[in-house]
Amino acid sequence: MSIERDLKKFISARLAKGKDVKTLQDDDSLFETGIVDSLGVLLLVAFIEEQFNIKVEDEELIPENFETINKVKEFIERKTAIRAKK
Amino acid sequence: MGTQDMPVADLTNHVEFMGLRLISQPGTFRPKKQTEYLVTTALDMMRKNSLSHKCLNIIDMCTGIGNIAIVMALHLPKARIYGTDISEKAIDIACKNAGLYQLEQRISFITGDLFIPLEKINLKGKIDAIICNPPYIPTDKIKYLDASIIEHEPLNALDGGAFGLSYFMRVISDSMVFLKPSGILAFEVGGGQGLSVARLIGKKERYSEAKICPCPGSTEEIVSCSLLDFGKGIS
Numbered sequence: 001m002s003i004e005r006d007l008k009k010f011i012s013a014r015l016a017k018g019k020d021v022k023t024l025q026d027d028d029s030l031f032e033t034g035i036v037d038s039l040g041v042l043l044l045v046a047f048i049e050e051q052f053n054i055k056v057e058d059e060e061l062i063p064e065n066f067e068t069i070n071k072v073k074e075f076i077e078r079k080t081a082i083r084a085k086k
Numbered sequence: 087m088g089t090q091d092m093p094v095a096d097l098t099n100h101v102e103f104m105g106l107r108l109i110s111q112p113g114t115f116r117p118k119k120q121t122e123y124l125v126t127t128a129l130d131m132m133r134k135n136s137l138s139h140k141c142l143n144i145i146d147m148c149t150g151i152g153n154i155a156i157v158m159a160l161h162l163p164k165a166r167i168y169g170t171d172i173s174e175k176a177i178d179i180a181c182k183n184a185g186l187y188q189l190e191q192r193i194s195f196i197t198g199d200l201f202i203p204l205e206k207i208n209l210k211g212k213i214d215a216i217i218c219n220p221p222y223i224p225t226d227k228i229k230y231l232d233a234s235i236i237e238h239e240p241l242n243a244l245d246g247g248a249f250g251l252s253y254f255m256r257v258i259s260d261s262m263v264f265l266k267p268s269g270i271l272a273f274e275v276g277g278g279q280g281l282s283v284a285r286l287i288g289k290k291e292r293y294s295e296a297k298i299c300p301c302p303g304s305t306e307e308i309v310s311c312s313l314l315d316f317g318k319g320i321s
Contacts, residue, residue: 031226038224038249038282046285058255062248063226 003052003073010047011069015040026069041066048072054079103153106160108183110151114176115243117153120301121219124274125157127299127308128217131270137214138162145170145204145264147218147257150243152180152195154217159189167193170203172242200253201260215270216261220253222246222276250276254283262292267315277305287311 004026012021015035030036036044044066045056054076065075101110103117104125110116132138142165146155149169159167171177180195196203223231223244231244246253254273261271271293275283284296293311300307 038251038279039285041249042282042285042289058259061251061255 003076004069006051007048007069007072010044010051011035014043014047024069026073028069029067030069031063031067036066044072048076052076052080054083101151101153104157106153106156106187108151108153108156108186109179111175111179112238113240114173114179115150115239117150118304118306120304120306121154121274123299123301124217124219124272124308125154127310128158128215128270128272129161131272131310131312132162132215135268135270140164140214142166142214143209143212144168145209145213145216145218147200147216148172148220148243148253149180149195150176150219152176152183152193154219155180155193155195156183156187156189158217159184159192160187165192168204168207168209169193169195170198170200171195172197172199173240176243200256201264204264210263211266213261213264213269214266215272216257216265217272218253218257219274220246220257222250222253222274222279224248224250246276249282250279251282251286254279254286258283258286258290258293262290262313265313267313269313270310271312272308272310274301275307275309277307280307280309283309 019035024033045061048054049056064071066072099109099111101108101116104122142162144158144165144167146158146167146169149155149171152169155167155169159165169180174197177195177197184190184193184195221242221244223246225245225247228245265271273283280298284298287293287296292314294314296309296311298307298309
């Protein structure tokens, strides 16, 4: 399954809380749409750490990495690439 | 702006906190009622752990005008308190407030960013409790605050960075270095942030399970835990 599909499935099931995510685009802000708040971002971190076997450091917990589905996907790809090099 | 729009504290240059009259000036963060619950929670934890009469080292992180540090010092007669704040103006006023209650010998107020000013003092592993009321409003939510808050409170006392969690992350991380085993960490957090901060604490795997208590009469919460000592936390 692709990273996007995994992310969308998790967001829809755990974070959207009844919000309609069918129209959510990969570049829509997860914060401005109210889908991800301070708790939601930590649930998202826990999910990607477990699902993709990566560790998110405190300093990586910034909007630049989590604002949109595309940004989360890019972040996961960067982290998994770093892990693969080790 | 007319004086009718100004907070009473800015007109009188004084605030009340837990029955104490303290100096406050425009441009400094004014203590809020819910913060009294942070102090009582921390004091209760110390009483439960029979710490109240011991010689204690306590840090009041983001001390502002020193209200938490001063009340802690008055309730814990053998405690030595270190209060830090990034605002030089707040620290100046905190020193004056300590003077009002003859506490200059037991409270050190130091200007600087979180734990950085304490690095010079040999305190690592020697702290019994860290009490912290940090800025916790998410940066992107500042613009939605009531105008009376934005106009009268210093921005750096409100802005909690990304998700409102930036200061919590730093304090939770650095407290592991400064606290003694079983040392207490207690935060005031914004409404709805309790679970987030508890999760940040849990992620470190070095603290007891965080307790979240709602502040009576407000949306804020108190989150507390202790540094694990060979798997033992405080109750």
